[in-house]
Amino acid sequence: MKNVLIVSDISKSYYNYNSEIKRILSWFNLVKKPKEKQDILKNVSFVLSPGEIVGVVGSNGVGKSSLLKIITNTLHQTSGNIIVNGSVSAILELGMGFHPELSGRQNAINIMKLMGHLDGKEKIAISDIANFADIGEYFDQAVRSYSSGMHVRLAFAVAIAFRPDLLIIDEALSVGDVYFQKKCIEKIKEFQSKGTSILFVSHDQATIKSICNRAILLENGLLVKDGNPEEVLSYYNTIIAKNYV
Amino acid sequence: MFRNDMIRDIFKYRNYIVSAIKIEFYSKYKRSKLGILWMIIHPFMQVLIYTLVLSAILKAKLSGIDSQYAYAIYLMSGIAGWTLFSDISSRLLTVFIDNGNLLKKVKFPRIILPMIIVGVAFVNFLIMFISMFIVFFVLGHVSTEYLFWMPIIIFVTLINAIGIGLFLGVLNIFIRDVGQIMTIALQFWFWLTPIVYSMDMLPESYQYIFTLNPMTGIIMSYQSVLAYNTSPNIELLVYPGIVGMAIFFLAIFMYNKANQEMADVL
Numbered sequence: 262m263k264n265v266l267i268v269s270d271i272s273k274s275y276y277n278y279n280s281e282i283k284r285i286l287s288w289f290n291l292v293k294k295p296k297e298k299q300d301i302l303k304n305v306s307f308v309l310s311p312g313e314i315v316g317v318v319g320s321n322g323v324g325k326s327s328l329l330k331i332i333t334n335t336l337h338q339t340s341g342n343i344i345v346n347g348s349v350s351a352i353l354e355l356g357m358g359f360h361p362e363l364s365g366r367q368n369a370i371n372i373m374k375l376m377g378h379l380d381g382k383e384k385i386a387i388s389d390i391a392n393f394a395d396i397g398e399y400f401d402q403a404v405r406s407y408s409s410g411m412h413v414r415l416a417f418a419v420a421i422a423f424r425p426d427l428l429i430i431d432e433a434l435s436v437g438d439v440y441f442q443k444k445c446i447e448k449i450k451e452f453q454s455k456g457t458s459i460l461f462v463s464h465d466q467a468t469i470k471s472i473c474n475r476a477i478l479l480e481n482g483l484l485v486k487d488g489n490p491e492e493v494l495s496y497y498n499t500i501i502a503k504n505y506v
Numbered sequence: 507m508f509r510n511d512m513i514r515d516i517f518k519y520r521n522y523i524v525s526a527i528k529i530e531f532y533s534k535y536k537r538s539k540l541g542i543l544w545m546i547i548h549p550f551m552q553v554l555i556y557t558l559v560l561s562a563i564l565k566a567k568l569s570g571i572d573s574q575y576a577y578a579i580y581l582m583s584g585i586a587g588w589t590l591f592s593d594i595s596s597r598l599l600t601v602f603i604d605n606g607n608l609l610k611k612v613k614f615p616r617i618i619l620p621m622i623i624v625g626v627a628f629v630n631f632l633i634m635f636i637s638m639f640i641v642f643f644v645l646g647h648v649s650t651e652y653l654f655w656m657p658i659i660i661f662v663t664l665i666n667a668i669g670i671g672l673f674l675g676v677l678n679i680f681i682r683d684v685g686q687i688m689t690i691a692l693q694f695w696f697w698l699t700p701i702v703y704s705m706d707m708l709p710e711s712y713q714y715i716f717t718l719n720p721m722t723g724i725i726m727s728y729q730s731v732l733a734y735n736t737s738p739n740i741e742l743l744v745y746p747g748i749v750g751m752a753i754f755f756l757a758i759f760m761y762n763k764a765n766q767e768m769a770d771v772l
Binding site for chain 2: 285288349
């Protein structure tokens with residue numbers, strides 16, 4: 262079967278221009294790109310086949326979020342290639358783009374349009390969203406009156422309204438109550454059985470072990486380990502232990 | 507220079523752009539009793555104040571307009587055009603910075619954000635334009651003969667406003683001083699454009715320098731059509747048209763270049 266995601270040789274560097282004017286002049290080829298740069302990701306490569314749930318682990322600041330942003334195309338790689346076969350949905354930050362004065366229903370429609378879903382489709386999805394969010398009459402009230410938990414429920418429900426070929430989840434599940442977390446994991450597994458691949462960033466090792474088929478470990482911008490979750494996590498824990506000694 | 511995907515994106519997201527414009531107005535007036543009426547009251551009052559203060563009290567007269575309210579009519583015509591220009595350019599200046607978080611986290615074509623701003627400013631302009639016309643009518647000043655020029659004049663205004671706003675908006679992401687400078691510069695610019703005064707009040711030797719300002723020709727065209735009820739001087743529109751196009755394409759070029767690096771620094 263065709264791979265859902267092919268990440269080949271991705272690097273990301275931030276160039277340190279000693280003045281921002283030089284950055285702008287470099288667009289017109291008037292000055293060269295500076296030599297001094299900060300590498301965030303170095304030659305990261307991996308593939309995802311359909312139905313795989315891959316956990317992405319690593320300490321803070323090793324480039325996990327940058328990698329996901331590059332895959333969703335909100336950040337551009339410095340070099341390397343990314344091929345996505347199919348649709349991508351990302352839950353990078355829940356509740357992004359919600360308008361406090363609009364009701365949950367209006368926000369849901371608005372966000373779906375922002376995500377590029379064509380007209381008409383979002384009206385069909387809206388009852389699924391209401392059911393999944395399960396926030397009762399609040400669904401038709403202004404979002405500013407929501408508790409943070411309700412906010413998360415609505416945002417997650419919107420993000421998974423359509424089954425994507427690749428779903429990216431960044432720390433999103435750590436919020437919400439136990440009941441809702443369980444519901445989300447069930448949904449993730451349902452998507453998986455239908456062929457969705459999932460990239461899952463979390464610091465919760467127990468969840469990674471229980472839902473992922475595979476894990477990758479990032480360390481200082483390098484992909485240092487790719488294998489089954491147990492193995493990768495124990496390797497990760499050894500590194501952490503070593504760094505503390 | 508225009509990437510095809512940019513136009514395709516705008517077309518694909520046209521529904522979102524329209525609903526975002528609606529939301530902007532909806533959420534602004536939702537919690538007020540008078541609601542959408544405020545959209546009309548504000549420009550109406552502005553127009554009314556100018557009329558009362560500047561005509562009844564100042565009794566200023568302008569040659570070429572046969573009305574006791576001549577100066578107010580002249581002033582309002584210019585201010586309508588200026589407001590469209592300054593609304594768009596000053597909001598485009600900070601559009602990427604204000605939406606930094608959204609740009610970093612949700613994948614959507616970034617060009618739709620400026621489109622929403624232009625749409626909102628244009629709706630505001632239309633409302634102001636219509637209320638101005640009603641006031642003109644009440645004052646006994648009817649200038650409809652050359653209204654067919656308005657689409658062209660508005661187009662030249664938009665090209666200049668979007669060009670300058672987008673150009674500086676992109677620079678402002680990387681060099682934040684640009685935003686501060688532009689806010690001050692806009693105020694100088696207002697007074698360097700013949701809105702409150704008219705060109706023939708200036709010494710003849712200076713008039714040439716003032717026409718180098720593309721807004722001079724644009725504003726004078728508004729005044730020709732709306733206040734003097736004549737067709738605008740085409741020469742005065744060609745120059746801002748060319749300058750506007752040049753800045754507009756430069757801005758699109760800069761935007762495409764910055765698109766790659768924007769998320770790095772926001």
